[in-house]
Amino acid sequence: MTRPVKPKSKTDILDLAIPLFAKSGYAGVSMRDIANVVGIKAASLYHHFPDKQSLYLQAMARAFEDKAQGFAEALTVTGTPKKRLAGFVQVFTTLMSKDPYFRLLLQRELLDGDEQRLKLLAREVFREPFIAMEELAEELVPGCDTHMVAMSIASLILYHLETAPIRRYLPGGKAKHNKPDVIADHVTRLLLNGLKGCSQ
Amino acid sequence: MTRPVKPKSKTDILDLAIPLFAKSGYAGVSMRDIANVVGIKAASLYHHFPDKQSLYLQAMARAFEDKAQGFAEALTVTGTPKKRLAGFVQVFTTLMSKDPYFRLLLQRELLDGDEQRLKLLAREVFREPFIAMEELAEELVPGCDTHMVAMSIASLILYHLETAPIRRYLPGGKAKHNKPDVIADHVTRLLLNGLKGCSQ
DNA sequence: GTCTATAGCCGGATAGAC
DNA sequence: GTCTATCCGGCTATAGAC
Numbered sequence: 237m238t239r240p241v242k243p244k245s246k247t248d249i250l251d252l253a254i255p256l257f258a259k260s261g262y263a264g265v266s267m268r269d270i271a272n273v274v275g276i277k278a279a280s281l282y283h284h285f286p287d288k289q290s291l292y293l294q295a296m297a298r299a300f301e302d303k304a305q306g307f308a309e310a311l312t313v314t315g316t317p318k319k320r321l322a323g324f325v326q327v328f329t330t331l332m333s334k335d336p337y338f339r340l341l342l343q344r345e346l347l348d349g350d351e352q353r354l355k356l357l358a359r360e361v362f363r364e365p366f367i368a369m370e371e372l373a374e375e376l377v378p379g380c381d382t383h384m385v386a387m388s389i390a391s392l393i394l395y396h397l398e399t400a401p402i403r404r405y406l407p408g409g410k411a412k413h414n415k416p417d418v419i420a421d422h423v424t425r426l427l428l429n430g431l432k433g434c435s436q
Numbered sequence: 437m438t439r440p441v442k443p444k445s446k447t448d449i450l451d452l453a454i455p456l457f458a459k460s461g462y463a464g465v466s467m468r469d470i471a472n473v474v475g476i477k478a479a480s481l482y483h484h485f486p487d488k489q490s491l492y493l494q495a496m497a498r499a500f501e502d503k504a505q506g507f508a509e510a511l512t513v514t515g516t517p518k519k520r521l522a523g524f525v526q527v528f529t530t531l532m533s534k535d536p537y538f539r540l541l542l543q544r545e546l547l548d549g550d551e552q553r554l555k556l557l558a559r560e561v562f563r564e565p566f567i568a569m570e571e572l573a574e575e576l577v578p579g580c581d582t583h584m585v586a587m588s589i590a591s592l593i594l595y596h597l598e599t600a601p602i603r604r605y606l607p608g609g610k611a612k613h614n615k616p617d618v619i620a621d622h623v624t625r626l627l628l629n630g631l632k633g634c635s636q
Numbered sequence: 637g638t639c640t641a642t643a644g645c646c647g648g649a650t651a652g653a654c
Numbered sequence: 655g656t657c658t659a660t661c662c663g664g665c666t667a668t669a670g671a672c
Binding site for chain 4: 243
């Protein structure tokens with residue numbers, strides 16, 4: 237027979253805390269809230285973590301780890317620079333679309349993250365794919381400001397996802413506009429040909 | 437002689453609360469925090485507002501009112517469609533850049549806003565400029581998905597501002613990249629000619 | 637319109653039994 | 655590793671004096 241109560245590991249707790257922090261933010265989640273979803277008492281959390289901030293930081297680290305590897309897949313596309321851009325946008329959009337908790341935490345960290353956390357996020361998660369985008373930018377447009385181009389690519393993808401909750405209240409907003417394929421296609425056309433690439 | 441203590445009006449309180457909510461969010465600001473910056477005791481706030489949520493909602497309403505009018509200025513530019521796009525991007529970028537509290541509140545509402553608040557934001561603040569962008573899109577690219585194009589214009593401007601705190605930790609990120617003129621110029625070129633419009 | 641005082645709850649965190 | 659019990663401070667909100 238299995239034991240009636242299964243002891244929780246640190247990572248179990250973190251995995252259950254991540255959705256809470258994503259939905260309500262650091263100040264909006266209490267230790268009791270976390271304990272509730274884990275199925276233990278709040279005091280037991282202090283066996284695993286010295287305090288709430290430490291739990292939060294480790295939850296962030298876990299939510300962001302492996303992301304860099306996920307992004308690396310988006311860079312394996314080969315072919316002409318244009319094909320590679322299209323492939324990258326497609327894979328990156330799908331990836332971000334499928335992991336709403338990661339996206340929400342990213343949004344929250346941009347608002348509330350201190351220097352240390354933003355540095356970690358930039359260097360451990362986004363550095364590699366960002367450099368790949370910059371290299372692609374340099375190939376497509378020699379001499380361009382690669383940083384601005386890479387950021388613009390990310391902007392188009394991520395803001396279309398970020399604004400999903402308000403889209404239906406804006407003129408012309410339909411449910412289909414939140415689909416990763418629709419977004420990726422639109423973004424790719426816009427990047428490659430400007431607005432005139434967006435004709436139907 | 438002036439009175440030693442100047443009674444505070446509702447709008448005085450709201451104007452002082454707005455920066456707090458922008459910086460720390462609803463859950464991150466207490467009635468005592470607000471009372472502190474106003475220079476009164478927390479209990480006195482309940483003379484002006486029935487509860488914290490009501491204060492917050494009125495602060496949002498005030499932070500967002502007049503914004504639609506501000507945006508209307510961005511639409512007064514005349515000339516060819518391309519000139520008008522360039523003008524709109526320039527004015528909109530400068531406007532959003534100069535009002536960081538509004539931008540932060542917008543970011544927070546996209547994360548935490550309920551249906552009612554998002555509806556208000558969409559209809560009272562962004563509807564007009566959004567429609568203007570859509571009309572411009574239709575002129576520039578007849579038959580395009582005007583909603584997606586308008587959202588992409590906003591994406592490029594707003595995400596460059598939203599990512600300002602992390603930019604310096606990303607490859608190639610410089611302080612100049614956060615300047616409204618640099619962003620507006622980059623975004624305009626990208627929109628009009630795609631990536632190849634971004635050559636230096 | 638603001639104050640003091642306080643109710644009542646919920647927050648993070650600790651001590652010590654099992 | 656989890657529990658019960660508890661401390662204590664901060665929170666929203668109310669009552670009533672000035």
